[in-house]
Amino acid sequence: MTNRPVKLEQSWLNEIGQEFDLPYMQALRQFLQQEKAKGKNIYPSGSDIFNALNSTPFDRVKLVILGQDPYHGPGQAHGLSFSVPRGIATPPSLQNIFKEQQRSLNLAIPSHGCLQSWADQGVLLLNATLTVERANAGSHQRKGWEQFTDAVVAALNAKRNNVVYLLWGAYAQKKGRVIDAARNLVLKSPHPSPLSAHRGFIGNDHFVVANNYLQEKGLSPINWALPE
Numbered sequence: 001m002t003n004r005p006v007k008l009e010q011s012w013l014n015e016i017g018q019e020f021d022l023p024y025m026q027a028l029r030q031f032l033q034q035e036k037a038k039g040k041n042i043y044p045s046g047s048d049i050f051n052a053l054n055s056t057p058f059d060r061v062k063l064v065i066l067g068q069d070p071y072h073g074p075g076q077a078h079g080l081s082f083s084v085p086r087g088i089a090t091p092p093s094l095q096n097i098f099k100e101q102q103r104s105l106n107l108a109i110p111s112h113g114c115l116q117s118w119a120d121q122g123v124l125l126l127n128a129t130l131t132v133e134r135a136n137a138g139s140h141q142r143k144g145w146e147q148f149t150d151a152v153v154a155a156l157n158a159k160r161n162n163v164v165y166l167l168w169g170a171y172a173q174k175k176g177r178v179i180d181a182a183r184n185l186v187l188k189s190p191h192p193s194p195l196s197a198h199r200g201f202i203g204n205d206h207f208v209v210a211n212n213y214l215q216e217k218g219l220s221p222i223n224w225a226l227p228e
Helices: 010-021 023-037 051-055 092-105 116-120 145-159 170-178 206-216
Strands: 063-067 123-127 164-168 185-189
Touching: 010 023, 010 145, 023 145, 051 116, 051 123, 063 145, 063 170, 092 206, 116 123, 123 145, 145 170, 164 170, 164 206, 185 206
Parallel strands: 063 123, 063 164, 164 185
Antiparallel strands: none
C-alpha cells in the first residue's frame, strides 16, 4: 500500500483518496509491512484488499452490507464482506443469509458463496477492517482500518441519497450511526451468525424490503440469485 493506492477505483479515489496521506493510514501501512516481514500470512491478498470499493464505484452504490473482519482461513477472504471465492465452503453466517433469501424470496441455496455478482450490481460489501492475520480473528482491529471505512460510510452519507444500508448486529449498527435515515433506508436486525440468526435475522425480510425501496425510488432491484 502506497500513500495513494495504485489500484483504487477512480470515483472512490476522488472521494476518499486524501485518507491515504493521513498519519493513521501511513501507520497502518507500516504495520502491515512489519507483519509481512515477520512472515505472517495476511488475508486477503494485496490485490483484493480494496475489492469492495473496486467492484462497486461510488456513484453506483445502491446498497451497503457492513461486515466486521475478513475471514481468517486460507483462501476464504477476497475483499467482499460475507463472501468467499468459488470452491471455498460457504461459512455459517453466509449459509444463514442464503436461508433467509430462500425463505423470503424462494431462492434456491447457491452451490457457492461468491457474492461478486451482488457487488457488480451496486451492493457495497464492506468490512470494517480490511485485513486480518491467518487464524487470528480481529488481529487487525484498531490499527486504522476502522477510521478508513468510517470515511467510506461518511462519504456515501454526505453525497448519496436513496441508498439501502443493511446493518446486521450491534457492531454494524454502531458503525452506521452516522447514516441519515431520512435520505436513505436503514434496516437493522441481529447478525446472521449461528449465535444470533434465530433471534431475528431469519425472518427480517431485508432483501425484499430493500428491493421494494429501490424500485420505489426508480432504481433497478438487486438480483440476489447467484450465477452458477
